[in-house]
Amino acid sequence: MRAFFAARAALWNSWAPALRAACPELDLAREGDPAGFDAVIYAPGFPKDGRAMDFAPFTRARLVQSLWAGVERIAPNPTLIQPLCRMVDPGLAQGMVEYCAGWTLRAHLGMDRFAQDGLWRNDCPPPLAAQRRVSVLGMGELGGAVADALAALGFRVTGWSASGRPRPGIEVLGGPDLHRALGRADILVTLLPDTPATRDLLDADRLALLPQGAWIINPGRGTLIVEDDLLAALNSGRLSHAVLDVFRTEPLPPAHPFWSHPQITVTPHVAAETRPASAAPVVAENLRRAMAGRPLLHQVDRARGY
Template sequence: MKVLFAARAALWDSWAPALRRACPEMDLHREGDPASFDALIYAPGFPENGEVLDFTPFSRARIVQSLWAGVEQIVTNPTLTQPLCRMVDPGLARGMAEYCAGWAMRAHLRMDSFAQDGQWRHEIVPPLAEQRPVTILGMGELGRACAGALTALGFRVTGWSQSGRPVPGVEVLPGAALNQALGRAEILICLLPDTPQTRNLLDAERLALLPKGATLINAGRGSLIDDDALLAALERDRPGHAVLDVFRHEPLPAEHPFWAHPRVTVTPHIAAATRPETAAAIAAENLRRAMRDEPLLYLVDRERGY
């Protein structure tokens, strides 16, 4: 099969060897006649001249396999008529689980309360994890991975998704119960995709539902939270602290108030990365399925946007 690597040139050296190992029968190229390709492996930023890729000439392509989990920058392209599959990388899921579990433990244990100033704060004793309610917004692959890590540590985890689809070992609330999910969240983890339905989901009204002093961890998409509403909510201690890894504009501008806010921790979109060594196998399996006319993995629903 002939495949176009439709991603930035800087990604080639790390991805091409992994893809070729995972799929030796693949004839991988960086350029060529669009009508000659059986498939595309795609990431936003291609082409690098800033133009939006026109998928129309790729008349033979049976699949567009995204390198990233998020597809919001692709799914709205009106020229994309080929099947689009998002990347569900087991390495990415593990990385996300580690990030969220790490910050949840830091918040739970109040690690930042122990200033190294000579004061003996012996009265700061955290409860056990089973007494600390955690809510995860978004129960897809990443949400389930995080829930598994946190329940293994003893936390009481509530999940929330529009469908409310059951997850073993976790109470999952459906779309209509969002307020209930927020109201019990001493630690709130946001892992939702960017869709018209999720943008500004956490506005002033919903942030006010959080328990006093709650910790908000957003590793989903920056568009989930109304930035101005969050800054105002932090002054009311609902939440008491926000750990933010994703933003509406990245890199986050140096003058943005999040950087200097004493109740905000900024991390530079590092919660989870797609790792070629684990993701290549997923891409390879989907390419083979496309060539055999078999059901594709992680096919994007264009109506839902993910």
């Protein structure tokens, strides 16, 4: 099989060896007649001149495999007529679990209270995890893994998704019950995709549903939160802190107020990364499925946008 590697040149040196090791029968190339390729392996940012990728010439391709978990920059492309699959990488999921668990524990334990200034502050021990409520918005591959990990640590976890699809061991609320999930969130973790239904989801009205002093941890999508409404909720004391890993504009401009706000922690989109070593077998499996005409893994529903 032949696959076209449609990603920035800087990714070639790490991805090409991993893909060839996972799929020895693969003929992987960065150039050639588009009509001669069976699949496209794609990452946003290609071509590098800012033009949208033109998938139309890849008339033989049976698959466009994204190297990213998010597909909001790919799915709307009008030239994309091939099946599109998003990346679900076990390494990416583990990275997201570690990020969310780490920041949830930091919020829960109040680690930032202990300034190294010689004062002995032992009058306010943290509660146990069973006394802390955490809500996870988005119960897909990443959100489900995060919810499971936090529940295993003893937190009282509520999940929410548009579908409300059940998950063993986690109470999952559905579409109309978003207000209930927010009302239970001493700590809110947001892992929703970027779709028309989720953009600006957390506006002033919904932020007001969170318990007094709640934390927000957002490694999902920067479009989920109305920035000015978040700043107002923090400034009023309604919310205690926000940990933000994703933004409407990336890199986050140096003059953006998030950088200097004392109740916001900015991390530079590092919560989870697709790692070639763990992701290449996922790509290989989908390539083989495409060639054999079998159902693809993690195929995107274009109507829903993920």
